[in-house]
Amino acid sequence: MATIQEVAKYAGVSVATVSRVINTPDKVKKQTLFKVQNAIRELNYEPSVLGRSLRTSRSGLLLVLLPSVSNPFYAQIINGIQDKAIASGYNILLCETDSDPDREVIFFNMIKNKLADGIISMDPTVNKESLIELSNKYPIVQCSEYAKDNTLSYVTIDSKRAAYQAVKHLIKLGHKKIGLINFDKKFLYASERYSGYEKALKEFDLKVKDEWIYNTKYLNFESGQQAMRVLLNQTDRPTAVFAVSDVLAVGALKELHINQLKVPEEMALFGFDNIEISNVVYPPLTTVAQPMYDLGAISAQMLMSKIKGEEVESRVLDHQLIIRETT
Template sequence: MNTTMKDIAKIAGVSINTVSRALNDKPEINEKTRRRIKRIARELNYTPNSIAASLASRKTKTIGLIIPDICDPFFAQQARGVEDTAKEEGYSVILLNTDEISEAELKAVATLRSIRVAGLMLTSVFPGTDHIENLNKQKVPLVLLNRRCQEIDTNYVINDNQKGAYKATKHLIKLGHKKIGVILGPQRITSVLDRYAGYKKAMAEAGIELSEKYIVYGENLKPSTGEILAEQLLRNNPRPTAILAYCDSLAIGAYAAARNMGLSIPEELALVGYDDIPYAQYFEIPLTTVAQPAYNMGKAACKIILEKIKLGGDEKDLESQHIVFEPELVIRKSCGAQVQIESSWSDY
């Protein structure tokens, strides 16, 4: 049976309130009594009930993180950045996945609010804004991670998605490709819209007319979805000579589709991803991709949350923080280029 403060109070011959003050290092107790109570607590292997404490104080030392899929290496890196930063300040992180499902996002927000997390970080798939507006009205410290909310000014940490997709598409065009397919995620999320805008901009600048048959959207970012969508693209006649994938996980699926259809990368199909997940460089044909610093983005988001928690709704807290990381094109063999470093393209 777990030791309670009542047990400690009985042995120490003091009230439960005195035990509570001693264990929480409150000033209104003499040092000798504090040390004696703490010694008894150690001897009894007392463990504080953090849930009960949070119910009493209406505060916790936990932060909520809502992401699409922890199995995706990009989101896993971000989660580690969040956790490492939170740990430095004595906070724990509770993580929930949405699988890019709107209803799952709303449920995750409600769950984390019900256990009174101190703040929320959210990679949102939800097209509506009511839940974000409500969090802002309730002064819940909130950071949107990877995706913005266009209708509401709130804290966010993102990559310059349009610029990254623009650089990748322009690179493929410079390699001589005109039939460039693009595999995107759910149409309702801002990072998808931004990367599509970058793709369109590069194509327009090159005078290449967009073809709807070369543009496909998936409902999630899993490799299996990338494989299905890549096969759809590659059945076109004429088929695309290059594919830009919204993320490396979708690119992995495209890689498998090309192999299943007997197409050689990069000789018959150039392939570019986005994220630069840790093992992209270790593919049989190393993946050209747009790097974004997942771990540092997670750290940056958590630092904002911790700052907002400390301010506690102070007037200084009213101004939203916007952090935009620069994308970096990482050129490897999958695109067919012989040049290995981005700086060779002086006009990027």
């Protein structure tokens, strides 16, 4: 790669002039402009992001932290982020953290080092204090997962209410024995969806039986399947199950197929997220639709506002129950 000095030499001007041609072309005489642009073309020059951002503290890069790329839930959020970011001249870099705080630190350092201009985090909040501290100095927006604090910005949905509505829907259908397939409670959504589940049951005087609740360790089909297997093995088994994620629900559905149970007649199933696959499995899964694209798009816009130094307000977006054929 040619450097700015080489271009300057080739064009017979100073580096400052070359820099001006790139950043403020109207400040240089047409004749010079042409000469320099020609040199740039000839030498195939591209400004070094490294040199530039060392000086300007601007990289044009946004970091997106996510626990795992394998969950299709994130794919659509990323689309939303990407569209808005690109439209504003930013590029995004996806950082898979496996929800490991050590790995997260590496990416946090990228923003401290000005390698990135802002962060959208979908990671669970392990250490609220350090997140607040970081957020005071650098533009950070939480998406989907969040820690509530008036200095922290987030875009999310009301998980508790959504879960409450889902379980209430099952109750209205006549179910009295409702199981729960949940995920690691370090994720806020997991504990909130639990609360919603609990609230609905209590409201209708149904008991919350520990045996009907299974917390998975991983978020994949396999875990959902295993959870359903455990639930089915009870002597007094539930007649309906609410899974806090479609991925788990789809796994659970597979176990129902294996056991040749009719869905929803012998076992009803309610998922969460409305990922693409929920409508492809058979029978199509009843679920809670999160506005994933908007979650991403709004996070991105919020982040870019923050980068500009504007004040932003956290948002709780609407969800929607999608009643299909598993209930």
